[in-house]
Amino acid sequence: MTPASSATVGSAVYGDKRALSWYYVRKGRGLAPAFPADTKQFGPDRKAIWIGKGKTVYLTIDNGGDMNDPDRWLDVLRENGVKASFFIAGYNLKKHPDFVRRLVAEGHLVANHSMTHRDFTAMTDAQAIAEIEEYARLYRDITGRAIEPYFRFPYGKYSLHLLDVVSGLGYTSVFWSLAMRDWEPRAGGWKDAYNDIMSQLHDGCVILMHQGSKDNLEALDRVLKDVRAAGYTFGLVSDIGAP
Numbered sequence: 441m442t443p444a445s446s447a448t449v450g451s452a453v454y455g456d457k458r459a460l461s462w463y464y465v466r467k468g469r470g471l472a473p474a475f476p477a478d479t480k481q482f483g484p485d486r487k488a489i490w491i492g493k494g495k496t497v498y499l500t501i502d503n504g505g506d507m508n509d510p511d512r513w514l515d516v517l518r519e520n521g522v523k524a525s526f527f528i529a530g531y532n533l534k535k536h537p538d539f540v541r542r543l544v545a546e547g548h549l550v551a552n553h554s555m556t557h558r559d560f561t562a563m564t565d566a567q568a569i570a571e572i573e574e575y576a577r578l579y580r581d582i583t584g585r586a587i588e589p590y591f592r593f594p595y596g597k598y599s600l601h602l603l604d605v606v607s608g609l610g611y612t613s614v615f616w617s618l619a620m621r622d623w624e625p626r627a628g629g630w631k632d633a634y635n636d637i638m639s640q641l642h643d644g645c646v647i648l649m650h651q652g653s654k655d656n657l658e659a660l661d662r663v664l665k666d667v668r669a670a671g672y673t674f675g676l677v678s679d680i681g682a683p
């Protein structure tokens with residue numbers, strides 16, 4: 441645990457419980473964005489990642505809602521030979537075990553996104569831990585494997601304290617360096633999704649896409665091809681080293 445700006449609770453040292461919301465500030469085409477000042481307090485023990493390095497892009501697909509057309513998502517990824525990291529809410533994991541097994545069979549990474557996809561900053565520690573541990577059990581029941589130790593806070597709502605709780609369970613918390621207003625239909629359809637991604641692309645980019653967006657799915661093939669054409673390869677979040 442990181443002792444700086446932490447309070448002692450019982451015998452363990454835990455960080456500040458102040459609720460935080462992940463964000464980044466765009467710096468311009470090709471440039472990495474700026475990140476919250478709170479990241480200076482993350483330190484290696486809090487095991488959080490939000491950007492990688494070099495000519496690699498990390499596609500993370502968030503599914504806390506509509507499954508959209510899951511097989512089409514996977515077909516487009518497979519046609520392009522791209523592996524992605526999926527953050528699926530537990531209730532979708534439970535409802536769509538065949539999709540989860542296909543993800544694993546095709547080499548994608550499935551990460552823990554909590555059972556109920558609620559705001560963790562409004563939970564007790566015991567609730568937060570149960571959300572994550574129950575997910576890991578469910579994943580093992582469905583796939584016969586241990587979950588990859590990567591976690592994403594629903595809505596990017598977290599605290600330094602919660603980073604300690606999550607890393608205490610052995611997980612790395614995954615944020616992002618590129619996101620879009622893609623939880624609702626886009627005025628310009630797929631072109632908005634495409635342009636948002638291509639105009640913000642930067643080295644080590646961690647892209648957050650919502651699976652439920654039809655515009656995202658329609659843009660996906662072009663995005664994958666043009667990210668490659670821009671000189672990038674695709675990696676999984678497990679390829680990002682410690683910050």
Ligand SMILES: [Zn+2]
Pocket residue numbers: 502503504527553557594595
């Ligand atoms: Zn989510």
